[in-house]
Amino acid sequence: MPITLQNVSLTLDKLDILNDVTATIADGSFVSLIAPSGAGKSTILKLLTGLLTPSMGSLAVDGQPITGLNTTFSYLPQEDMLFPWYTIDQNITLYQRINHQPVDQERVTELLTLCGLLPYRKFLPHQLSGGMRQRVALLRTMLNQADYRLLDEPFGALDAMTRGLMQDWLLGLPAELKRTTLLVTHDIEEAIYLSDRILVLSARPAHVVQDIALTPVTRDRAWLATQAPLKAEIYELLRADCLAAGEHL
Amino acid sequence: MKHKLYPLGSLVLLLAAWQLAVTLLHAPAFILPSPVAVSQALVADGPGLLQNSWVTLYESLIGLGIACLLAFCTALVMDRWQLLYQSFYPLLVISQTLPVMVLGPLLSLWFGFGMAPKIILVVLMSYFPIIVAFSEALGKVSGEQIRFLQTMGAKSWQVYRLLKIPQGMQGFFAGLRIAATYCVSGAIIGEWLSAEAGLGYYMIRVKNGYQIDKVFAAILCVIVLSLGLNIVTRIFQKLYYKMFIQGRLL
Numbered sequence: 370m371p372i373t374l375q376n377v378s379l380t381l382d383k384l385d386i387l388n389d390v391t392a393t394i395a396d397g398s399f400v401s402l403i404a405p406s407g408a409g410k411s412t413i414l415k416l417l418t419g420l421l422t423p424s425m426g427s428l429a430v431d432g433q434p435i436t437g438l439n440t441t442f443s444y445l446p447q448e449d450m451l452f453p454w455y456t457i458d459q460n461i462t463l464y465q466r467i468n469h470q471p472v473d474q475e476r477v478t479e480l481l482t483l484c485g486l487l488p489y490r491k492f493l494p495h496q497l498s499g500g501m502r503q504r505v506a507l508l509r510t511m512l513n514q515a516d517y518r519l520l521d522e523p524f525g526a527l528d529a530m531t532r533g534l535m536q537d538w539l540l541g542l543p544a545e546l547k548r549t550t551l552l553v554t555h556d557i558e559e560a561i562y563l564s565d566r567i568l569v570l571s572a573r574p575a576h577v578v579q580d581i582a583l584t585p586v587t588r589d590r591a592w593l594a595t596q597a598p599l600k601a602e603i604y605e606l607l608r609a610d611c612l613a614a615g616e617h618l
Numbered sequence: 619m620k621h622k623l624y625p626l627g628s629l630v631l632l633l634a635a636w637q638l639a640v641t642l643l644h645a646p647a648f649i650l651p652s653p654v655a656v657s658q659a660l661v662a663d664g665p666g667l668l669q670n671s672w673v674t675l676y677e678s679l680i681g682l683g684i685a686c687l688l689a690f691c692t693a694l695v696m697d698r699w700q701l702l703y704q705s706f707y708p709l710l711v712i713s714q715t716l717p718v719m720v721l722g723p724l725l726s727l728w729f730g731f732g733m734a735p736k737i738i739l740v741v742l743m744s745y746f747p748i749i750v751a752f753s754e755a756l757g758k759v760s761g762e763q764i765r766f767l768q769t770m771g772a773k774s775w776q777v778y779r780l781l782k783i784p785q786g787m788q789g790f791f792a793g794l795r796i797a798a799t800y801c802v803s804g805a806i807i808g809e810w811l812s813a814e815a816g817l818g819y820y821m822i823r824v825k826n827g828y829q830i831d832k833v834f835a836a837i838l839c840v841i842v843l844s845l846g847l848n849i850v851t852r853i854f855q856k857l858y859y860k861m862f863i864q865g866r867l868l
Contacts, residue, residue, distance in 0.1 A: 418769045440771040450766050454784045454859055467772045467780070513770065 371395050372417070372517065372549070377426035378574075379412060386412050388574035389426070394551060394566075401552045401560035403603065404570035405611050410553040411447065412575075414519045417551070418444050430517065443513035443548070445520045449506035451494040457481075457505050458490045464513040477512070480546075484508055484538070500531035504538065511546050518550040524559065533590075536562055540588055557603045561596045562588060569606050572614035579606055651831035659831035660838060666820070671839045673816040677733060677805040678847065681740025682797060688741070689748035690790065694778070697756040697786075710749060718742045718804070722811045736808030736816070743804035744797035748790060755789020756782055784859075791855040798847035802840055817843075 372394040379387040386409040394400045402410045415421045416428055419438040428435040435441070443464075451460050458477070465472045481487040484504045494502055503523060510518055524532040536559055554560050560567045561583065569579040581603070586592060633653045639645070640652040647655060660667065696703040718739065725735035759782050767777050809818025817836050824832035 420765055420769075438765070438768055440769060442769065444766070444769045446762065446766060448762070450763060452763075452781065452784070463767075463780070464770050467767070467770050467776055 371431070372551070373429045374413070374416075375427045375429070377413075377416065377423045377428060379409070379416065379421065380424045381421075385574035387416075387423070388576045390570075390576055391426075392568055392577055392580070394549060396549055397547075398565045399547075399550045399552065399563060400566045400568060401554055401564040402568050402570060403554060403557060403560045403607070404575055405572045405607055405614075406555060408570050408573050409575040410555075410570060411521050414444065414521050414551065414553060417519060418442055441515060442517045442519045443510045443515040445506055445510045445518070445523050447521050447523075447525060449494075449502050451502055451505060451509075453494050456491050456493060457486060457497070460494065460505055461509045461512055463509060470514075480508055480512070483543075498531075499527055500535060503527060503531075503535060507535075507539070511542075516548055518548050520550060520552045522553055522555065525555070532556075532559070539563060557600050557607075558593060558596075560603075561599055562593050567603065569603055571610045578610060579603075648828040648830050651834060655831045656834040656838065659829070660835040663832055663835065667817075667835060667839055670815055670817050670820040670836075671843060674802065674805045674809065674818065674840075675843055677736045677808070677816065678740055678801040678843070680733075681737045681804060682744050682794075682801045682847070684737070685741045685744035685748060685797060685801070686794065689745050689752060689793070693749050693752040693756060693786075693790075694783075696753060697782070698774075698778075703753070707753060710746065710753075714746050714750070719807045722807055725808070726812045731812040731814070735811075736805050736813065739808040740801045740804035743800045747796040747800065748793035751793030751796075752786055752790040755792075756786040758789075759785050787855075787858060791851060791858070794854075795848055795851050798851045799844045802844045802847065806840060 374390050374392045377387055377390040378385070390413065402413060404410045412421065416423055417435060419435055422437075430441050452463075455463075459466075461481075462472045462477065464470075478487065481490055484507075486501065486504060486508070489497060489501065494505065497505065503526075507520075507523060510520070524535050527535065540563060552560070552563060565583055565585065567579075567581040567583070568577050569581065570576065571578045581599070637652050637654060640650055645652075651659070696707060721742065722735070722739060725738050729735040729738065763781055764777055767781055772780065805816065806818040806821070809816035810822055813819040817839055821833055821836045824830075824836070
């Protein structure tokens, strides 16, 4: 059940954001979108969730066109969007409460344990650290029954150490929790570390300048260290594009 | 704990200065009674003050309750239907410039000398701070959070139940704290104009008898009532989030 973007363009307030973006995201894959800041990476996620409508082109999931606000995706915006008046338990089961689905408490306990959040389940979000809050937000995304995940710079606001730990945690999730995922990031290393494929977008108006498939291997930090040439290649791509667009990376 | 003792210390100093001034200036009791005289009056007329305080509290609580219900419903309706908000909210803000007490004589004329005009006065004085604070808090809910809930399949009423009302209630309680202080004043003003019981009625009666120490004792009761209602409001706010939203007991 692939996600397809066919010649998608978007103009907002006379500003060209996307220009002829075409991509297919295969079922079960983990794809990262990487681009210079402000290029329109998050816009693609907003188009998929139906928060925005393309000026031209079409988006579809499993051949079904996306025509408006939809619940096909489990979406994690840049901010963790935890509701401060709800406990961690209540925050992570928001999807079930909205859709009147029974909450599998055993499953929730199991996941909270996996994420190291079990002792904090009755806490309020403000009582947790930034990394823990982000794990709660990710857990909420994972408890959402949707087949597709859209993650918009989920670790962008974290310090380098916490970000590294969160990446390891995401990578080490059991297979049954993994879904087709589209990750927006500005961190080249993060994209290499987590993805099966990387789509490099140009500066605004964004289009796909390179589609990089990564070899399916067991990932760890030692492996990541060997990917310096790929990192340099992506950096050069972004840099060249920024310079061509009159910006500086 | 230490910072809580500072205002208490200031109060003791002020009372001491007041007592000293009355003693040194030989101020007549019908002009300015001393704090000691006021406390003696408070003890001597305790049962009467308690009875009249209860009447004032009763009027205040009924009026405040009605104001809460009205403000909660109207703010939600105005938030849901923006045309209503745009049509009525500016009028509500402008209406706050009207000192509600000037309506007292009219209310007595229309609703008689019973409890009704006092309760209506309390409702009018309490309604505006609550609806203004609640409406503003509802309006400040982030559009991104609303859309985020909608991507999870939330219907309009669920957006209110899960997000808008819990967030807006912070504004509601902020308005309620102000209203809790105003509402006792509303009841007192109503009792000044026409009443057979209550602290306002008591104040007028003892003032006419030049028993100014008892006027001060009644003022003290008004302060205690306002402060008490303010504290109860804060407790309600905590209970609301812990019991109704988080399902946790204190």
